[in-house]
Amino acid sequence: MFPAIEIRQVHKRFGTVQALRGVDLSIQQGEFFALLGPNGAGKSTLINILAGLALADSGNLKVLGHDVRADYREARRSIGVVPQELVYDAFFTVREMLQFQSGYFNIRNNDAWIDELLESLGLTDKADAYVRTLSGGMKRRVLVAQALVHKPPVIVLDEPTAGVDVELRQSLWGFIRRLNREGHTIVLTTHYLEEAETLCSRVAMLKQGEVVALDTTANLLNRYAAIQVSMRLDPPRLPDILQPLSSGQDGEVFKLSLKHHAELENVLRVLREAGISVAELGVSKPDLEDVFLKLVRS
Numbered sequence: 001m002f003p004a005i006e007i008r009q010v011h012k013r014f015g016t017v018q019a020l021r022g023v024d025l026s027i028q029q030g031e032f033f034a035l036l037g038p039n040g041a042g043k044s045t046l047i048n049i050l051a052g053l054a055l056a057d058s059g060n061l062k063v064l065g066h067d068v069r070a071d072y073r074e075a076r077r078s079i080g081v082v083p084q085e086l087v088y089d090a091f092f093t094v095r096e097m098l099q100f101q102s103g104y105f106n107i108r109n110n111d112a113w114i115d116e117l118l119e120s121l122g123l124t125d126k127a128d129a130y131v132r133t134l135s136g137g138m139k140r141r142v143l144v145a146q147a148l149v150h151k152p153p154v155i156v157l158d159e160p161t162a163g164v165d166v167e168l169r170q171s172l173w174g175f176i177r178r179l180n181r182e183g184h185t186i187v188l189t190t191h192y193l194e195e196a197e198t199l200c201s202r203v204a205m206l207k208q209g210e211v212v213a214l215d216t217t218a219n220l221l222n223r224y225a226a227i228q229v230s231m232r233l234d235p236p237r238l239p240d241i242l243q244p245l246s247s248g249q250d251g252e253v254f255k256l257s258l259k260h261h262a263e264l265e266n267v268l269r270v271l272r273e274a275g276i277s278v279a280e281l282g283v284s285k286p287d288l289e290d291v292f293l294k295l296v297r298s
């Protein structure tokens with residue numbers, strides 16, 4: 001079975017900016033994968049090259065085994081990309097635009113799938129509206145529908161929820177999850193890290209055009225994210241032996257960074273033995289944002 005996406009040693013330069021510096025990435029069929037990174041890390045550049053909208057300076061990219069250059073047509077047919085920027089034709093209605101896009105892929109009689117897309121994306125009552133008259137969030141839904149018109153096995157979404165309200169975001173994710181359950185591979189870039197954490201089982205983090213982390217979401221959280229514990233202590237004193245765990249103090253509240261929940265038991269024992277009682281205790285769950293900040297700042 002071919003990987004859904006295979007990227008080998010991809011480099012891309014814009015003038016003096018080295019946007020991608022030897023990116024290697026392999027995404028298996030059926031994965032729900034997140035591509036994360038700060039602004040300018042190279043995410044959109046990589047996606048544009050995958051979609052055939054830009055050319056790599058060197059390296060190879062394949063979609064379901066089809067080289068994006070040598071086998072452009074098949075690669076293009078296998079992938080649906082929801083671009084970050086809102087680009088649309090001002091003179092088409094939503095339905096016309098989707099029919100036109102179907103024609104581009106030589107698909108006739110696509111109305112049943114177009115109706116399903118419109119329904120699933122909450123666009124049915126906008127089907128005959130001109131795209132230019134829609135709100136920003138609605139235009140974004142149209143872009144999603146447009147990318148899916150040929151039922152691509154691999155779906156890439158470049159910040160699909162930027163500027164999208166909560167309800168819309170949830171219905172969009174409901175639909176994308178369904179497609180993933182039905183076997184579509186999903187690759188997503190987002191700046192909402194909780195979104196990536198909830199949806200994606202594997203994550204690549206890009207920084208200045210390089211992959212700096214590639215692992216399952218669970219492993220990244222275990223490896224990089226700390227459990228933050230805050231405790232109001234009485235008397236307000238932290239025994240020396242616990243100092244290495246300290247991550248700050250705010251009056252009587254001491255903050256500790258732990259690697260595992262099990263360490264908390266030890267901390268409480270040390271405090272009890274030192275005659276210090278815990279007047280208040282708060283434990284915060286590690287999240288992908290911690291991992292992201294750690295990797296991006298290092």
Ligand SMILES: Nc1ncnc2c1ncn2[C@@H]1O[C@H](COP(=O)(O)OP(=O)(O)OP(=O)(O)O)[C@@H](O)[C@H]1O
Nearest residue numbers: 014017018019037038039040041042043044045046
């Ligand atoms: N067409 C272009 N011409 C010149 N420079 C470009 C072009 N496209 C991208 N760049 C530069 O390449 C680098 C990577 O940009 P890219 O848009 O891929 O980052 P990104 O990770 O998608 O960022 P964001 O999260 O802001 O969308 C940036 O420094 C950007 O300014």
